[in-house]
Amino acid sequence: MLLVDVDGVLNPFGAPGPGFRRYRCTVDGVGYTVHLNSRHGPRLLELALRTGAELAWATTWEHHANEWISPRVGLPELPVVPLGPDGGSELGEMFKTRHVGAYVGDRPFVWFDDQVRWEDEKYLRECQGLSDFLLVPVEPNRGLTSEHLAAARDWLTLSGFSQGP
Template sequence: MKPLVLVDIDGVLNPLGRPSADFRRYRCVLEGETYTVHLNPRHGIWLLELAVRAGAELVWATTWEHHANEWIAPRLGLPALPVIRVAQDRPSEVGEMFKTPHVAEYVRGRPFVWFDDLLFSADERYLRDHPDVGDFFLVQIDPKTGLTRQHFDLATEWLTLSGFSQGP
């Protein structure tokens, strides 16, 4: 089965700390609210590279949901990606964050890497205990700095060494 690479935005692609000079500042208007985001164009290149090398499908796992395709993807040179709906409509079962049950339902046994800044042991426990979740690798991102090349290298290594890579 083709592996998935799940991507969050705030704290991952849009660091919450002071961004480095590699980031560009954008003002986005979503449903009447103005947001400032800092995006690094290299992230788009790295994500596409990871997807090709691993034969993986990129998927948004963010509260931006479909707005990610409107505002974030074009600024990073990404095509429109599938979106996991992550409404905050469920109570926690084991202390997992609100996105985790939605991810568990979406993956349907496919191996996946998940880049997020809010992944903790409760999320790992929830995913390991969920019957529809197969192999996965959670990449905890420091929200102050966001995604780094080292995170991509870890994900590539896991997909390759685990035998999930279907790329060239």
């Protein structure tokens, strides 16, 4: 699986670089400005195709990502990791981590997120019992880069999970 966050990953917090476009959107009555790069979608789709991985959203945008983000970056509607309430932390992990662990089950996965840290990895290994995953921390002011995508491709390919050509 390839799990993708929105804010800090596809929507960097810093000054957007070349290729980013500014959008204004409204989610549940709240207005947001996002900066998105239309190349991200095709690059994520290519990675999924080459590795046989399934793309899914792992974002607080939840299903709103399919409405507001997918069409602007060139992605189809994707499955969404359901995020329940913040149940607190056991090992210092962020609130999304327990939901990601429950969602992926025994499937190997790569997770692109700007908030993953070693506490998240420890929680996933110790509390969820998962062993085959790669957390890809994305610098939130810069967002997703070719280096992040290459790290995911290499891990999926070298770990033997790749089912693509």
